[in-house]
Amino acid sequence: METRVKNVVSSLETGFDDVRMVGIKGMGGGGKTTLARAVFNHISTLFEGKSFVENVREVSKGSLFGLKELQKKVLSDVLNDQSIVEKGISNLENMMKTMMRSRKVLVVLDDVDDVEQLEALAGELTWFKPGSRIIITTRDQQVLVAHEVKCIHHVNLLSYEEAICLFSRYAFKTEIPKQGYENLSRKVVRYADGLPLTIKVLGSHLCGRNELEWADAIERLKTIPLDKTLKRLELSYNGLENDQKEIFLDVICILKGEEKDISIRILESCGFNAQIGLRVLEQKSL
Ligand SMILES: Nc1ncnc2c1ncn2[C@@H]1O[C@H](COP(=O)(O)OP(=O)(O)O)[C@@H](O)[C@H]1O
Numbered sequence: 001m002e003t004r005v006k007n008v009v010s011s012l013e014t015g016f017d018d019v020r021m022v023g024i025k026g027m028g029g030g031g032k033t034t035l036a037r038a039v040f041n042h043i044s045t046l047f048e049g050k051s052f053v054e055n056v057r058e059v060s061k062g063s064l065f066g067l068k069e070l071q072k073k074v075l076s077d078v079l080n081d082q083s084i085v086e087k088g089i090s091n092l093e094n095m096m097k098t099m100m101r102s103r104k105v106l107v108v109l110d111d112v113d114d115v116e117q118l119e120a121l122a123g124e125l126t127w128f129k130p131g132s133r134i135i136i137t138t139r140d141q142q143v144l145v146a147h148e149v150k151c152i153h154h155v156n157l158l159s160y161e162e163a164i165c166l167f168s169r170y171a172f173k174t175e176i177p178k179q180g181y182e183n184l185s186r187k188v189v190r191y192a193d194g195l196p197l198t199i200k201v202l203g204s205h206l207c208g209r210n211e212l213e214w215a216d217a218i219e220r221l222k223t224i225p226l227d228k229t230l231k232r233l234e235l236s237y238n239g240l241e242n243d244q245k246e247i248f249l250d251v252i253c254i255l256k257g258e259e260k261d262i263s264i265r266i267l268e269s270c271g272f273n274a275q276i277g278l279r280v281l282e283q284k285s286l
């Protein structure tokens with residue numbers, strides 16, 4: 001992680017007085033937001049104004065005024081003026097163009113999936129005061145290319161050693177697998193294939209469970225072809241509520257193959273709103 005942060009920070013070359021946009025590209029659950037946040041925390045004090053805009057894709061599509069809300073958020077963050085959020089502003093784009101130039105800013109646009117979002121939030125380099133930096137994360141490199149972002153970092157999957165370490169942190173609260181669980185851990189980590197989200201989720205899920213439960217979960221995981229199902233699942237997984245995430249896991253790991261009615265009963269006995277949860281999962285074609 002530290003190397004990744006360093007690489008992005010050094011490509012930003014904050015000492016130079018030009019305006020720069022840098023992209024971070026990677027799959028869902030791969031660690032883009034985490035990386036962008038770490039970079040932001042690392043260097044934000046070097047700027048006069050800053051804004052970290054999360055979930056651009058989701059918010060901009062969430063309502064008719066989604067993009068306008070995001071424009072207001074950037075302006076109010078950068079100018080440190082909360083009242084902008086409540087104001088009705090007729091020409092937000094104009095305001096972005098004129099007001100953003102007043103400060104050297106650091107802006108992160110997280111999870112962008114359409115060039116329209118970039119046009120609204122960071123349309124041209126000339127919008128910004130010299131020295132400003134814009135970081136954009138996306139699953140879709142094409143968006144970066146279309147917006148002429150030249151410097152693009154690829155978030156690679158974790159190495160086996162990194163993966164084991166991350167998994168152990170969640171499953172055992174230590175850096176290496178607990179004695180007796182080495183083999184089981186290896187199997188789970190191989191399955192997760194270096195994707196941080198999957199590793200974290202499976203680690204938390206298996207934490208505190210006994211060897212039999214582990215073996216059982218691994219058997220069930222084996223029946224799910226990872227690339228076809230799980231990687232696609234990760235994309236939709238991010239959009240689930242926490243409660244639903246738990247259900248999702250129980251469903252894929254533990255209850256796979258059981259009758260749906262039985263699954264619902266078991267989940268409800270654990271205190272979940274299982275009917276709704278399962279419906280959401282079905283709708284998201286999990
Ligand atoms: N290098 C890492 N080390 C530890 N945890 C990580 C790392 N990268 C990502 N994670 C965890 O994996 C999950 C998914 O990461 P996230 O940054 O949200 O991915 P993305 O934004 O690419 O979908 C998060 O819960 C995050 O805490």
Ligand SMILES: [Mg+2]
Pocket residue numbers: 032033034110111
């Ligand atoms: Mg993200």
